[in-house]
Every structure is written in C-alpha cells, then in structure tokens.
Amino acid sequence: MARASDVFTEGDADLKVLEVKSWLKSRGVRDFEPVSLFADQLTKDTVAAIEKLADTCTANKSSSAIKKAIVKGIPRQAVLKPSHAVYRLQNQRFALGDRVTMVQDSGGVPLSVKGVVIGLNTKSIDVVWDVPFMSGVTIGDRCSEYRGSTVEFDSCLNLTNPQFVASTNPKAPATSIPNTPFKPRSGPYPAVRPAPGHIGASGFRPAPARFVVSSLDLINSVL
Known part of the structure; x- marks a missing residue:
C-alpha cells in the first residue's frame, strides 16, 4: 500500500x-455511483423515477375495477406452466427498460409480479419490481429496500419485446422461437464495432507499417 510520503515528497x-480528502468531499466525488465495466445498468436517478411511477400506478389501482372472466378454448401449448419456463424460455433477449413478469413459482420473487429491467449481466438481469417483497434487495444500493433482485434470463417473460407468442387457434402453424443464445455485450468497448479490416473511430490504432531496407539491398541499388 502506498504511503502519503510516497505521493507527496515535500x-x-x-x-x-x-x-x-476535504476537497473531494466538498466536490461530492465520494457520492459517485460505482459502475462496472462489464455490465449495462441504469442510473440511480432513473431507477428512482421508475419506482415512483410504479408506486403511482399501484396506488391508482382499485380492486373494484377487476373483472372476472372465464377463458375457454385455449390450447395446451399456449399455456406456460411455471416449472416449464426454464425449458421453454430459452434464448430470450432483453434490453434495459424492458417490462417483464415473473413466470417461475420457485425462488424469492412472487409469481406474476411485474418489473423493469435495470441491469444486464452475462447470465442474468437486474430487475426493480413494482411491489416490495420479503426477499427483495437493493442491488448494491441502486433501488429501494425489498424492491430489486437479480434473476436468470429464463425466469421472466419479456412483455416489451414478446418472443414467445402462441396462437389460441389449435390449427394455427407453430410460431418461430429464438434459437440464438442471448449474449449481452460485456466489456468496455463500443456496441457497434468496426467491420473486419476497418479501423475504429476511437481506441487503440496500430502504428503504420514501415519498410525496412537492409544494407545489402542498399548496396545493390547503388551498383
């Protein structure tokens, strides 16, 4: 560990x-939010705004406005069983701000609770949920207590970008499902990378090639 005398020699x-330390405290540098270079995530202010909007929508809901309905004629393949989510929701894609709902009945998040994606990791997503629950966390002080959690890709259903849509018509042809694994971009490099053989607009650039002439070639050229 470096000592003060190693930095300030006089x-x-x-x-x-x-x-x-006093100068950093007066400038508010200590209050900066630590952000990983290997994960995409929304800022604290954005997450707070999402929570406020969700609380407003929840407060305006009324139980008297809920109507009961009897659903008939739904084919079996159009119903998602919670225990089948890990098998049927493979290769699902997500983006920051996507609206999702929990479809697994095992785990800390209650079934059918809705939320918003606030972070993308290599194999999971960070979600701030509309309502608090017992096992909810702050996800590193990025949201309120009991409101956030990190879940796997196949535990939620993407409502903003529906990718698993089944028809209620039993005779309808099967819809195509994603077959490419979802691999979120990780690492401190731009999302749009230059094409092969092209130099990026920023970042490291190799030095231009230089021709090296040997002494023998120089003598031969003179002769």
Missing part, C-alpha cells in the same frame, strides 16, 4: 492527504 504529507 512538506507535510499527512496534512496534504487531509486537504485532498
């Missing part, structure tokens, strides 16, 4: 460190 090193 004068009172400890006093200068205290001055630096």
Whole structure:
C-alpha cells in the first residue's frame, strides 16, 4: 500500500492527504455511483423515477375495477406452466427498460409480479419490481429496500419485446422461437464495432507499417 510520503515528497504529507480528502468531499466525488465495466445498468436517478411511477400506478389501482372472466378454448401449448419456463424460455433477449413478469413459482420473487429491467449481466438481469417483497434487495444500493433482485434470463417473460407468442387457434402453424443464445455485450468497448479490416473511430490504432531496407539491398541499388 502506498504511503502519503510516497505521493507527496515535500512538506507535510499527512496534512496534504487531509486537504485532498476535504476537497473531494466538498466536490461530492465520494457520492459517485460505482459502475462496472462489464455490465449495462441504469442510473440511480432513473431507477428512482421508475419506482415512483410504479408506486403511482399501484396506488391508482382499485380492486373494484377487476373483472372476472372465464377463458375457454385455449390450447395446451399456449399455456406456460411455471416449472416449464426454464425449458421453454430459452434464448430470450432483453434490453434495459424492458417490462417483464415473473413466470417461475420457485425462488424469492412472487409469481406474476411485474418489473423493469435495470441491469444486464452475462447470465442474468437486474430487475426493480413494482411491489416490495420479503426477499427483495437493493442491488448494491441502486433501488429501494425489498424492491430489486437479480434473476436468470429464463425466469421472466419479456412483455416489451414478446418472443414467445402462441396462437389460441389449435390449427394455427407453430410460431418461430429464438434459437440464438442471448449474449449481452460485456466489456468496455463500443456496441457497434468496426467491420473486419476497418479501423475504429476511437481506441487503440496500430502504428503504420514501415519498410525496412537492409544494407545489402542498399548496396545493390547503388551498383
């Protein structure tokens, strides 16, 4: 570990460190939100706005407005059983801000609760849910208590970008489902990468090639 005297070689090193700490505190640098280079996520302010909107919608709901309905003639393949979600929701794709609903009945998140994707990881998504629940977390102080959780891709159904749509007509042809594994972009590089053989607009660029002439070639050219 570096010492204060290693950085400030002249004068009172400890006093200068205290001055630096005071300056950082006055500028609010300590309040910066730590962000991983290997995950896409929304800011705290955006997450707070999403929670506020969800709370408003929940408060405006009335139990008297809920109507009972009897659904008939639904084919079996159009119904998603919670225990089958891990098999049927393979290769589902997500993006920040997508609206999702929990379709698994095992785990900490209650079944059919809705939420918004606020973070994309390599094999999971961070979701802030509309209502708090007992096993909810803050996801690293990015949301309110009991409102967030990190879940697998196949535990939620994407409502913003529906990819598993089944017809209620038993004679309708089967719809195509995603067959390419979902691999979110990770790492500090741009989402749109240059085509093969092209140089990126920013970042490291190799030095131009230089021709090296040997002394023998130089003598032969003179002769």
